[in-house]
Amino acid sequence: MSFTDQVVVVTGAAQGIGRSVAEAYAVAGAKVVLADFQEAEGAAAAASIRNEGGEAIFVQCDVRKEKDIANLIQTTMEEYKQINILVNNAGVARWKSPYELTLEEWDDVLNTNVRSCFLASREAAKHMKQNEHGGSIINMASTRAFMSEPETEAYAASKGAIVALTHAMAVSLGKDGIRVNCISPGWIETGSVDELKPEDHEQHPAGRVGVPSDISRACLYLSDPGNTFVTGTNLMIDGGMTRKMIYED
Known part of the structure; x- marks a missing residue:
């Protein structure tokens, strides 16, 4: 797939999945805007792409702040004159008992994970609809929108909301040629896969834990321009774990 002359914005791009996504688009020929709260790490990620021959800039952005998101989109337009693809990847988690989770912590998770998706999509879509072929928005949800462990209420609620937001915006923005989809990753190891235990891999029907790529x-x-019939969907990428029945001995 070639994304030559496409402009891609990726939030939460300083490390992990976000950085991998930004790098993949750059390799495919896109001009990439990396956004993240972490300035040093984000700038380094953009520099690494440029050192490999890609085109990338970094914009510091706290996705909890509407003005930062507006600045991200404005900076992208000033630099590249268009936006074709937005990947809403930025997110945080709080593992805490529902008896102890504070309102401030709840709001921080929801604002970072969900509200930012809406705000960034709203601002980017204003420009995407001016493109000849519209645009593509990808939101990062999670398998935790559908299954849970204890003490994950805020995170699970935020990811479930992202799935619902995705199909709602797909319907609203479809008339403007903008496709909106989401991905629900399962266990994606952003550290060293070599440090995992064999049973970590074996519990997945696919036979391994996932990696950012x-x-x-x-x-x-x-986001491939040819996949114009794919919108409003949630793509589950979890090595088959959400389809595996588990019984206690």
């Missing part, structure tokens, strides 16, 4: 390839598929 599994998500990057999905982003390329969902």
Whole structure:
């Protein structure tokens, strides 16, 4: 897949999945705007892409702040004159008992994970609809929108909301040629896969734990200009774990 002359904005791009997504688009020929709260790490990620021959800039952005998101989109337009693809990847988690989770912590998770998706999509879509072929928005949800562990209420609620937001915006923006999809990753190891135990891999029907490039390839598929019939969907990438029945001995 070629994304030559496409302009891609990726939030939460300083490390992990976000950085992998940004790098994949750059390799495919896109001009990439990396956004993140972490300035040093984000700038380094953009520099690494440029050192490999890609085109990338970094914009510091706290996605909890509407003005930062507006600045991100404005800076992108000033630099590249268009936006074709937006990947809303930025997110945080709080593992805490619902008895102890504070209102401030709840709001921080929801504002970072969900509200930012809406705000960034709203601002980017204003420019995407001016493109001849519209645009593509990808939101990063999670398998935790559908299944849970204890003490994950805020995170699960935020990811469930992202799935619902995705199909709602797909319907609203479809008339403007803008496709909106989301990805629900399962266990994606952003550290060293070599440090995992054999049973970590064996519990997955696919036979292994996921890695960031599994998500990057999905982003390329969902945003490919030729896939105009793919919108409003949630792509589950979890090595089959959400389809595996588990019984206690």
